[in-house]
Amino acid sequence: MTEYDVVVVGGGAAGLNGALMLVRSRRSVVVVDSGRPRNAPADGVHGLLGREGTPPAELLARGREEVRRYGGEILPGEVADVTRDGERFTVTLTDGSALHARRLLVATGLVDELPELPGLRERWGKDVVHCPYCHGWEIRDQAVGVLATGPMSVHQAQMFRQLSADVTYFAHTAPPTAEQAEELAARGIRVVPGEVAGLEIADDRITGVRLADGTVVARTAVAVATRMVARAGFLANLGLRPVPHPAGVGEHLPADPMGRTDVPGVWVAGNVTDLMAQVGPSAAAGAGAGAQINGDLVAEETRKAVAAYSAPTHGRMP
Known part of the structure; x- marks a missing residue:
């Protein structure tokens, strides 16, 4: 037919x-x-x-x-x-x-479309997530990193702050404005300047976020706005x-x-x-x-x- x-x-x-x-x-x-x-x-x-x-x-x-x-x-x-x-x-x-x-x-x-960074696609849908309503409960109370890529990243960080007290904002390609930085600070969200080079992965899980200068910030989950x-x-x-x-x-x-x-x-x-x-x-x-x-x-x-x-x-x- x-x-x-x-x-x-x-x-x-x-x-x-x-x-x-x-x-x-x-x-x-x-x-x-x-x-x-x-x-x-x-x-x-x-x-x-x-x-x-x-x-x-x-x-x-x-x-x-x-x-x-x-x-x-x-x-x-x-x-x-x-x-x-x-x-x-x-x-x-x-x-x-x-x-x-x-x-x-x-x-x-x-x-x-994910940023071209090592580890993101590999862990996508597992401990690399984008939506607090789809995956937030599953990473609650973990050390969450928000990879800033665009206009929704600060909002994304605030949403995941509802689910964990340990949220870090990686400025990467979307550093916060002065007003946004104040909002993040007020909620206890640390801002890490500089570009991100990739994720650290061991035993089939995220262990940290690696910056371009080689610094590794320990994290167990990463949120990114695609x-x-x-x-x-x-x-x-x-x-x-x-x-x-x-x-x-x-x-x-x-x-x-x-x-x-x-x-x-x-x-x-x-x-x-x-x-x-x-x-x-x-x-x-x-x-x-x-x-x-x-x-x-x-x-x-x-x-x-x-x-x-x-x-x-x-x-x-x-």
């Missing part, structure tokens, strides 16, 4: 929940899933009521099974390009195959491209509150448009977008039904 009401690109929480809403409305749906969720390195999903601590892979496996239960399809693969062909979209995969759909839900998430970039290059032929986020934290695909983009027939949900959304809000956004897409299809079908009903062949005149 290559003809669908909706192709969902992305098999994370947003994409699967959107697909679930659609298949329960008896829409033909396929989810194209690259199998590279953003939270794959994490041990568990946090802040999700009823599923606290569930391993990400387990949560997604349950979601895929629920979509299949109502007739939805899950297709492993990656989208290379999307074009409009009259009233439908042609979705071309990297293997050359093509799918056709009346509507498109994009939930491909984002890529976290640059978040929407995975959306395959939409270029539709005129949809990621743009800078107003908060200066990366690039996203803008949409209205229900996920509708400027391109008719294309909706987005999850981190591809809301860079800071956790799993719960992403899933909710997917459900909302799925309901909106179904409503849009119903409206289109009603217009066509009225036109056919009013045609002379039915003995009626407009």
